[in-house]
Amino acid sequence: MSDPIYTEIIIDEARNAQNEGILENPDISQHDANPMCGDSITLQMKVNDDTISDIKWHGNGCTICKACTSVLTQLIKGKDLTYAKNLKKEEILSELGLEHLIRQSPVRIKCALLSLKTLKLGLYTYLAKKIENSTSFDNLKEEASKLY
Amino acid sequence: MQSSSVSLENIQKDFPILQRTVRDGKPLVYLDNASTTQKPIQVINAISDYYTNHNANIHRAVYALAEEATEAYEATRDKIAKFLNIKNREEVIFVRGTTEGINLVAYAWGRQHIKEGDIIVTTEYEHHSNIVPWQLLTKEKGAKLEYIGVDDNGELLLDQLDSYLKTGKVKLVTFSQMSNVLGTISNTEEIINKCKQAGVKTLIDGAQSVPHMKVDIEKLGCDFFAFSAHKMLGPTGVGILWVRKSVLETMEPFHGGGDMIREVHKYETTWNDLPYKFEAGTPNIADVIGFSAAIDYLTKIGMDTIRKHEIDLTKYALEKMSQIKGITLYGTKDLLKRGGVISFNFHDVHPHDVATIVDRDGIAIRSGHHCAQVLMERLEVAATNRASFYIYNTTADVDKLIKSLEKVAELFKL
Numbered sequence: 001m002s003d004p005i006y007t008e009i010i011i012d013e014a015r016n017a018q019n020e021g022i023l024e025n026p027d028i029s030q031h032d033a034n035p036m037c038g039d040s041i042t043l044q045m046k047v048n049d050d051t052i053s054d055i056k057w058h059g060n061g062c063t064i065c066k067a068c069t070s071v072l073t074q075l076i077k078g079k080d081l082t083y084a085k086n087l088k089k090e091e092i093l094s095e096l097g098l099e100h101l102i103r104q105s106p107v108r109i110k111c112a113l114l115s116l117k118t119l120k121l122g123l124y125t126y127l128a129k130k131i132e133n134s135t136s137f138d139n140l141k142e143e144a145s146k147l148y
Numbered sequence: 149m150q151s152s153s154v155s156l157e158n159i160q161k162d163f164p165i166l167q168r169t170v171r172d173g174k175p176l177v178y179l180d181n182a183s184t185t186q187k188p189i190q191v192i193n194a195i196s197d198y199y200t201n202h203n204a205n206i207h208r209a210v211y212a213l214a215e216e217a218t219e220a221y222e223a224t225r226d227k228i229a230k231f232l233n234i235k236n237r238e239e240v241i242f243v244r245g246t247t248e249g250i251n252l253v254a255y256a257w258g259r260q261h262i263k264e265g266d267i268i269v270t271t272e273y274e275h276h277s278n279i280v281p282w283q284l285l286t287k288e289k290g291a292k293l294e295y296i297g298v299d300d301n302g303e304l305l306l307d308q309l310d311s312y313l314k315t316g317k318v319k320l321v322t323f324s325q326m327s328n329v330l331g332t333i334s335n336t337e338e339i340i341n342k343c344k345q346a347g348v349k350t351l352i353d354g355a356q357s358v359p360h361m362k363v364d365i366e367k368l369g370c371d372f373f374a375f376s377a378h379k380m381l382g383p384t385g386v387g388i389l390w391v392r393k394s395v396l397e398t399m400e401p402f403h404g405g406g407d408m409i410r411e412v413h414k415y416e417t418t419w420n421d422l423p424y425k426f427e428a429g430t431p432n433i434a435d436v437i438g439f440s441a442a443i444d445y446l447t448k449i450g451m452d453t454i455r456k457h458e459i460d461l462t463k464y465a466l467e468k469m470s471q472i473k474g475i476t477l478y479g480t481k482d483l484l485k486r487g488g489v490i491s492f493n494f495h496d497v498h499p500h501d502v503a504t505i506v507d508r509d510g511i512a513i514r515s516g517h518h519c520a521q522v523l524m525e526r527l528e529v530a531a532t533n534r535a536s537f538y539i540y541n542t543t544a545d546v547d548k549l550i551k552s553l554e555k556v557a558e559l560f561k562l
């Protein structure tokens with residue numbers, strides 16, 4: 001039986017989701033939820049020399065949310081913060097053949113992108129704190145504007 | 149009430165929306181009635197007729213239209229009183245829905261009567277609308293909110309109520325007559341009687357009960373009762389709050405404005421009579437009149453016929469669903485203790501995935517926490533799927549749902 005969303009790739013990715021778990025002493029820990037459906041996840045990252053040296057996630061999500069979160073964590077693990085900041089939704093969706101959700105399912109696209117939203121939120125907060133500690137508010141604004 | 153001979157067989161033809169198709173030509177199968185119900189043509193026509201022929205503000209002008217509008221609006225109040233066996237029409241207050249009704253009580257009664265150290269008791273299977281207003285009130289007053297727990301069968305643990313009542317500090321017990329997630333019908337009379345003996349007020353959330361079973365408010369003997377028109381074939385934006393007159397007389401107004409006053413001076417105002425003291429501003433006239441047509445429709449069928457139809461359908465559905473691979477069904481198996489609401493989950497498949505798959509077959513079921521996150525915590529799930537029935541649903545609808553759910557089990561290799 002074939003299905004436009006629930007392909008074997010997605011069901012397998014969700015069932016065998018990578019990087020699920022909890023990190024001890026993460027540098028970034030960000031929680032976010034989708035109030036409409038109740039999907040909720042926490043992303044945790046270790047940052048060394050502006051590189052995401054480790055990443056884990058935990059939470060409660062549907063198949064689409066889990067599969068996309070798994071893909072996202074694999075994409076940014078070991079990459080630098082700039083790469084993570086610039087990560088585009090299309091890159092995640094295309095890994096799973098879910099680009100059609102953008103146009104066809106305004107509800108389910110939110111499930112697919114919850115982890116990306118959480119990632120950006122976490123990075124934003126992390127960078128804002130770093131900048132606050134060292135440089136001026138103008139720098140903070142500039143950094144923040146580059147994020148989105 | 150009419151005889152139960154009115155046939156439900158051809159009832160779907162009264163509901164224009166049930167004739168349409170969704171998702172590339174699939175006939176709509178609507179199974180989200182606990183959320184809101186569809187409207188028969190009689191209700192749609194009543195609203196349209198009001199705007200076409202009678203539209204005017206009520207309780208004010210002397211011209212013919214205003215008189216007609218006022219009469220139709222007030223006739224609905226009488227109809228509701230009769231429908232629920234309410235003795236005094238001035239105890240029937242029009243509100244926006246159950247949520248506004250409960251908030252009105254929390255504000256206009258609660259702020260007056262709840263003091264520091266008092267206890268308000270609710271239950272683990274309440275809708276958020278019967279939890280959050282009490283959190284707000286108890287926080288403001290330094291009072292306490294306590295919960296009656298739910299057992300594994302989905303029924304209330306009433307011995308917990310006994311121990312709360314024993315403290316002597318309980319001022320209000322508030323609970324739904326039927327759970328919107330598990331379908332459990334509360335032991336309403338028993339709870340009310342216990343509270344009465346302890347001199348404690350009771351509020352019944354009738355959002356799920358009034359649409360699906362016969363309710364007699366006089367016989368129940370509670371103090372507050374709230375429900376929504378849109379869950380019983382009526383329009384959105386109309387609900388009823390009933391308050392026992394002796395209690396209503398101790399309450400301050402909710403909203404201030406037009407209609408609720410007797411005389412307004414620069415610094416002093418006197419209040420209008422009951423129930424108008426609690427109906428400030430121009431109300432939802434058209435939809436109240438639409439609601440009137442919904443009550444006529446339900447009365448013609450008979451609430452006992454509706455209840456029996458839903459018991460039969462629930463029995464049929466539970467039997468078939470329990471045979472699907474990987475499914476967990478929640479709630480009691482005793483059909484006399486539950487309404488036509490079936491919550492379920494599939495092994496490790498998230499409810500949103502299930503709802504998306506059955507939606508492609510044109511079937512509308514709900515997935516999520518159903519505004520009952522406290523209950524979700526109790527069940528130790530993040531969400532459930534929920535199919536809920538009404539008078540226009542048939543065994544053919546259930547068969548379609550079953551077929552679609554079998555697809556889920558197959559896709560996910562359960």
Ligand SMILES: Cc1ncc(COP(=O)(O)O)c(C=O)c1O
Binds near residue numbers: 244278324327519
């Ligand atoms: C048991 C229960 N209480 C309260 C409500 C709230 O009703 P409304 O949204 O019409 O105010 C609902 C509806 O979702 C319900 O099922």
